[in-house]
Amino acid sequence: MTEPEIEVDPHEGITTLGPQQLRSLKESKVRVNVFEGAIRSGKTIVSLLRFLMAVLFAKGGVIVVIARTRDSAYRNVFEPLMSPALFGPLAKLTHYTANAPTARILGRTVHVLGANDAKSEKVLRGLTVALAYVDEITVIPEEFFTQLLGRMSPPKAKLFGTTNPDSPAHWLMAKFLSRLKQVGGDLKGWRSWHFTLDDNPGLTEEYKNQIKAEFTGLWFKRFVLGEWVAAEGAIYDMWDPAKHTIAWDDLPRMREYLCVAIDYGTTNPTVAGILAISAETDGFGKPTPRLFLVDEWTYDSKQSQAKLTDHELSRRLREWLDAGGHTPIDTFPPMRPRYTILDPSAASFRVQLAQDGLMSTQADNEVLYGIRTVASLLGAGKLLIARPTEANPERGCPRFIQEAPSYAWDPEATKKGEDKPIKVADHAMDESRYGIVTTENLWRPHIKLAA
Template sequence: MLNKVYTPKQIDILKACRNTDWFMLINHGAKRSGKTQLDNDIFLQELIRVRKIADDLDIDTPQYILAGYSMGNIQDNILTELSNKYGFEFKFDRFNNFVLFGVKVIQTSHGNISGLGRIRGMTAFGAYINEASLANQEVFDEIKARCSGPGARIIADTNPDHPEHWLLKDYIKSAAAGILNFHFALTDNTFLDERYIKNIKESTPKGMFYDRGIKGLWVSGEGVVYPDFDQNVHVISSDQAKHIVFERMIAGVDWGWEHWGAIVLIGVKGGSYHVIEEHAAQHKHIDNWIVTAKDIIMRYGNIPFYCDPARPEHVASFQEAGINAYLANNRVLSGIEAVATLMTNKQFFIVYSKCPRFREEIYKYIWKKNTGEPLKENDDVLCAIRYGIYSDMTANKIELPGQSQMEQIKRLKGML
């Protein structure tokens, strides 16, 4: 019966967990390979086990930590999945915690140091850490330290990162007793449709993203960041762009001084993104960028400008000038992967003749050696493009006070 619910890889892990007195379980590897689905079920089993331990110790309210990159990620990756699968209706207190199987589950974000405040000083009987490679290391260590209740265990899952990452070096490769780790490739998920696997393999950018996303390997990038860019595929003329009826227009903004600053105009149609023009310069004051933005607005309306969040004072200046400016989604690797996937899928196009700085950068933007990060050189227009495209893709994740979710989405996508 188990093989109708779990893959062979998942069954092996369940058996190992049952036959071992483990302290930490780390499932790592490719996306869609079955890691989180398995860990969600183990999480439920652990809560039941914790309740039994608490009963033996006459503890009324044992506590357990549930951590993710953000509270939204916990909801999307874990709680919604459990609700859909088992029909749970979580009742949250004013601190966003809930009780399940008689165990109080304390939710916290681990993506930045602020997550420490929700767990500092508590005694936990276990933890479930989703997207563990994205965790701030100090928060991860604090979660581990808080798991001091009798029989406490930690579940962690993650997609791979670069080969020098602390999670890989200090935990996954550790020979410490009590740590179980298992590697997943996409093909380990035997419930996936063969057509889906074929399409995912073909549409995943080659190089680092393929090795991580399909093979589940902890590798660094090598060579240029966008190896699939092809002038024969992705370049369009100004005349071609003029004849496209775009669903909406957006702009991406990267601030600069010694580094080039840039504003790019992007047209969106049917899931494809078209970079229509760029405005790039060094040593340009914010007042001059406002003039550039207003010129774009005169021609295309008050479209959304997704701006580099590193200079919030410049974003504020745009807003004070009546420009529809927002802090861009600046998750670097996720944004690069999104743009690279568009290129692979032939959904990225650019008016090459109108983007001279892009022509300078596209073949010079490279990965750092031994890490999963791009070198901060020759990236200014490319960052502006990433800000615009990835923020547009994730606009429904950005919250604006006083607006309904639909209003937020429409406004951020230039539809209001």
Template sequence: MVNPLVAKQRQSVELATARLNIWDGSVRSSKTISSLMRFLRFVRTAPPGPLLMVGKTERTLKRNIIDPLIEMLGKKRCQFNAGSGELHLLGRVVYVAGAYNEGSVDKIRGLSLVGAYVDEVSTMPESFWTMLLTRLSIPGAQLFGTTNPDGPQHWLLVNYLERARVHLDIDGQLHHIDSPDTLNLHRFSFKLANNPNLTAEYIADVSAEFTGLWYRRLILGEWCLAEGVIWESWDPARHVVQQLPPIAQWLCLAMDYGTTNPFHALLIGLGVDGRLYVGHEWRWDSKKQRGALTDAEYSERVRAWVTSLGITPSYVIVDPSAKSFRVQLHRDGQTSTLADNEVVDGIRDVASLFATGRLLVHASCKELIKEIPGYAWDPDASEKGEDKPLKVADHGCDALRYGVRTTRNIWHGQLAPPSKAA
């Protein structure tokens, strides 16, 4: 059941009359429901012509948008055919596409569209966005999109949002900008408090899950620079433990592969107390030890190390760039899983877990503990509008985000609540 739109939600829907209409701001601030209600109105009344729905990937689009639509409307009015990549919505066909990389632009080349809905606009390549705008060529065409904030130099903010003709800002003030530089674009900026359906307890819990950069972007709705230390809430006094509790499940062996650079492996488990634990580490640094090892030697030694601990991890997660090592593991009878290397998503997951005290590290993991305080944003990349960590002493940190992000579907529903874990 969807609560009636009120206040800023309703105002944004009524103002979304431009060629481009974009809701930006914090998580859970009602951007999605407001934009979807406006898109559904458009679907009912739009001129004839193809419609398109876009997300970072088809999987995230289904989770974020399509599944809520099905729940809202029922399967008679909203049906998704994953095989054909089509959504049957209110009697119309909506094509579905992911915009994961530069090559995604080929998915929409040649289309003529009357409308589009775009989830997570800032995550897609600018080339895809540019091509999408050229495809909205049928008279009366409109686009509706949502995005979380990114850096202040991001192409979406600089080239589009800051040139909006109408802006309903974060504080609810409505601005009409009459300038030769403005676009036929209406922008609606939201913060967490703009969602009247959230309880004070929920707002407090969600706010507690983020610190620093993520708090400013995902709670306050600010477009701000990624700078300084990445995991700002890290505190050895709080996050390093001398003893492990009983482990309900050893989720994974996560590995960052290296030959001239260090090879770092971590064992991550879910404790019976509802927290994640980095319980053990294995590291080989060819510059400090007896030279580089072969893939066969790495495979043999890591497997022997895990066996010696008496641990059977549910997943063996490998650095996406380590193709030869994955082949070696397969030859040795070890099934492996390609790590989810969405860098910013993985960093954010770890940041949230550290902030709420739901990710702890055993004191024996000395190399990882050394690395975390120096894991920092690359200032040169930030100035270009990109969020990237410095590639310096990051091997344990990379293995950590691989393991946490790739097993998210397992631990996400099993952790203690933030208010109890912190």
């Protein structure tokens, strides 16, 4: 059985496909098909539709769905596929439980793989892949992607993948997509389609203008214009204390303290911050939660002129946590952070905390993914930082507020084609990123971001 010619009649459930979506749907018949461009541009939905069309006809190997984590696969791939509003009756033919290793699509078994570090390419070994769907290719390690291509050995194997733009020196652009853009490009078996906000016919002008207003600088060029541009200047160039901070006294009631996240230092400061999700609602009682960095603790050995042992540092951190009162609205029983998220390099401190009865989770330290996630939250107004007040000068997150405007891309790394922050005065930037990314599976179901 061979895959039929693709019809472009609107699919039941998907009311309208724009010209670029229809074009990519008809043309995506080669070995590797990449749908790239701006957020909310319609690339994900059409790529999923094309993937569905290929599922029944995949033969000679397994079918895989790959994302940074299985949680992101559920959120970005399976939730849309199981939505009747998007895929009509076909939604009932996709079955997946979050974080499960396999799914069922149109009666076929589909393997769901997370690829959040270079070591994860080992999970591909031994597989013969007939069909692959890759969510957000640029956050997949190059080693994993290379291994995947090598596993696509059946004659008619196909890959469908999406991505937002990154640096022009990113391996996906430098080694693959740039060769497609050259006159007489030599990359056979590959096609790509570029999407902008205007390529999504389902967006109103009001919504598109809202998206455009949420980002500036680098993030506007990448997320809105869909340009592959190098990073330079301030990392969070949308940072505005008037928009992104809230007086500690004005913090809303919190639904949950998600975590306390810790950036550990010996000669450098140790910084801990509490991340919470609010219990806010709109005028109709509909939940409208946001993330808040509500409180912060720092020990700076240089400033104090005394280096603490891990034991003493643990004691002081626990005393701060046990003191409670980390938001102005008291709760009963008093809330404590659900998780303790620790700098992955802090092995000795992790042991000490465990000995003291505080079990910790190693932080997800994928720097660029974390920065992009924080930038998206700030741009969408979904992350606010508590600032100290005259009545409560010891509360809030003053170090984050101090570091955010000066957190910058390293120009020397940019010259080499890499996106890296300058490692100066970034301790609150690191701990907040640890907390936000490592607890992403907890807050993502409640806080939607454009992708």
